[in-house]
Amino acid sequence: MSGVRVAGTGLTPFGNAPERTSRDLFAEATQTAFEESGVPRADVEAVFYGNFMGELAEHQGHQGPLMAEAAGVQAPATRYESACASSGMAVRDAVMRVRNGEHDVVLVGGAERMTNLGTAGATEALAIAADDLWEVRAGMTFPGAYALMAQAYFEEFGGGREDLANVAVKNHDNALTNEKAQYQTAISVEEALDAPTVSSPLGLYDSCPLSDGAAALVLTSEEYADEHDLDAPVAITGTGQGGDRMALHDREHLARSPAAREAGTEAYADAGVDASDVDLAEVHDCFTIAEVLAIEALDLAQIGEGISAARDGRTTADGDVPINLSGGLKAKGHPVGATGASQIAEVTKLLAGTHPNSEHVADATTGLAHNAGGTVASATVHVLEVME
Amino acid sequence: MSNTDADTDTVRDAGFDDWLDAAEDGEAYYLECPEGHTSLPPRRLCPECGSADLTEQPLPDTGEIATFTVTHVPTPAFEDDAPYATAIVDFGPVRVTGQIVDRDPDEVETGQTVALDITRSETTDERVIGFTSV
Numbered sequence: 001m002s003g004v005r006v007a008g009t010g011l012t013p014f015g016n017a018p019e020r021t022s023r024d025l026f027a028e029a030t031q032t033a034f035e036e037s038g039v040p041r042a043d044v045e046a047v048f049y050g051n052f053m054g055e056l057a058e059h060q061g062h063q064g065p066l067m068a069e070a071a072g073v074q075a076p077a078t079r080y081e082s083a084c085a086s087s088g089m090a091v092r093d094a095v096m097r098v099r100n101g102e103h104d105v106v107l108v109g110g111a112e113r114m115t116n117l118g119t120a121g122a123t124e125a126l127a128i129a130a131d132d133l134w135e136v137r138a139g140m141t142f143p144g145a146y147a148l149m150a151q152a153y154f155e156e157f158g159g160g161r162e163d164l165a166n167v168a169v170k171n172h173d174n175a176l177t178n179e180k181a182q183y184q185t186a187i188s189v190e191e192a193l194d195a196p197t198v199s200s201p202l203g204l205y206d207s208c209p210l211s212d213g214a215a216a217l218v219l220t221s222e223e224y225a226d227e228h229d230l231d232a233p234v235a236i237t238g239t240g241q242g243g244d245r246m247a248l249h250d251r252e253h254l255a256r257s258p259a260a261r262e263a264g265t266e267a268y269a270d271a272g273v274d275a276s277d278v279d280l281a282e283v284h285d286c287f288t289i290a291e292v293l294a295i296e297a298l299d300l301a302q303i304g305e306g307i308s309a310a311r312d313g314r315t316t317a318d319g320d321v322p323i324n325l326s327g328g329l330k331a332k333g334h335p336v337g338a339t340g341a342s343q344i345a346e347v348t349k350l351l352a353g354t355h356p357n358s359e360h361v362a363d364a365t366t367g368l369a370h371n372a373g374g375t376v377a378s379a380t381v382h383v384l385e386v387m388e
Numbered sequence: 389m390s391n392t393d394a395d396t397d398t399v400r401d402a403g404f405d406d407w408l409d410a411a412e413d414g415e416a417y418y419l420e421c422p423e424g425h426t427s428l429p430p431r432r433l434c435p436e437c438g439s440a441d442l443t444e445q446p447l448p449d450t451g452e453i454a455t456f457t458v459t460h461v462p463t464p465a466f467e468d469d470a471p472y473a474t475a476i477v478d479f480g481p482v483r484v485t486g487q488i489v490d491r492d493p494d495e496v497e498t499g500q501t502v503a504l505d506i507t508r509s510e511t512t513d514e515r516v517i518g519f520t521s522v
Contacts, residue, residue, distance in 0.1 A: 124463040133404045134428060138485045138517050139466045140474050147457035148476055155498055200458040249476045249483035254455050
């Protein structure tokens, strides 16, 4: 089917940049994206921007027009907020608008400034993705919520901290060649197991870091890409979105992510592919257990078998389906509003053969990006394919 | 940077604070619609089917710990409380999230039977949903 072309991608380094404003971060990402695309800014018809905690971190709401201005673009702009899935949602709406013929060229992306809040402040800010009355006021933190899921998973399917440590080790290994990654250092299973506990059974190395950063994409219609002879071989061919009850205790199952399954099912059908066609995936590993739940929900692992996938080498760089070749949120970093768009950027490069880790997936034609909000009360999935 | 300034502290959250009042009096409840869907307040409509016909039903006296975690890195609102055990407790018709208050966090296990017990945060003195063993 006809896809929406990814004409250009741009990422800032992810990491500690507490003094940098999100408008500056986003501007940098868009510079690279426009440069790479060869598309003039004047052709942009709309801006789709994801951001989660701008009100708390920068006392800044109404970020849509602010970010269009920062990008040097004069076009209507909207900010999307869906916790850590904010820019996944922005990508999805942008794709649908281009598909239905409303726009030929759009600027999509997201940014987050987090480290200026400090660890305690950022922990408090991240917690607002949960149900304030019934979860946050009971002392549930964001790592705590995923810890509740990890414990429930262990009870039902087995597995343990060492299996999760293997997920962290794999994603750190993948980030070694990613010059934009927050951590470009290998870790061992032993180091992960010895790290301080954040919220049992999860330790420091099960958790993604706090990050500042931005991502930008220039997306175009197929017609525009052809007419302008753009070098844009990769297209977004499937999009899906899922939802679930806000509070974890209201979910039918405490160790599954039906919103991710719903989004995946829709995206697979939309692209006309199924899970067996997926050559590589970037999934939302804000915590190691989240990667396990994601690959099961996306049918990239059987229910109950996702826990052993990294340890057994099925999802490592040279495994059947490499997961998070960018380093994932775990090692690449997780500036939350930028993450969904950054995953699209990574999959595009992996498929186009321009990623440092492309050598591991030389024949890949189909990739997937999964972005999740909160404890996966919201999720988006996108399928990307090589068009030529 | 805090979202718990004096104004929001003193204004009640209708439905939720009423539920905490009831729970402190031993009269905690859940909501049920004619289809038998169950939920926690404040709620005007059933989240499953949209029915506006919600009745209050007494929450069973005890529930079982479905999953738990011991939090060592809290939000500022629980700074002095850490480490503490947070659990999701299955009461049958509904599950509730809260803190295990009468037990060493290391002795908490899934499957343990507990009862609701509204407690206070050591950090903020705000009311917190808690559970004690029975």
